[in-house]
Amino acid sequence: MDENHREETLLTPGEVAARFRVDPKTVTRWANAGKLTAVRTLGGHRRYRRSEVDELLVANGMGAQRPTG
Numbered sequence: 001m002d003e004n005h006r007e008e009t010l011l012t013p014g015e016v017a018a019r020f021r022v023d024p025k026t027v028t029r030w031a032n033a034g035k036l037t038a039v040r041t042l043g044g045h046r047r048y049r050r051s052e053v054d055e056l057l058v059a060n061g062m063g064a065q066r067p068t069g
Contacts, residue, residue: 010039010047019053020062 013024016036020027031038031046036056038046 009050011050011053013046013048016048016053019057020060 011019013027016027017024027036027048028046030036031048036048037052038048041047
């Protein structure tokens, strides 16, 4: 496995939602529609790759914004 995949940061639906300023359920709908790839934890929770989220932010003209606070 290459180094990028090993050290990939995973975000919760809430963290992704904060970056896009949408509801976490919207993030789940995007994953179900194939707009984002969800990685499942052992407990069955969805997580999203930070790199993919950042790419989607840039593609939507929002830049790689980081939540403040």
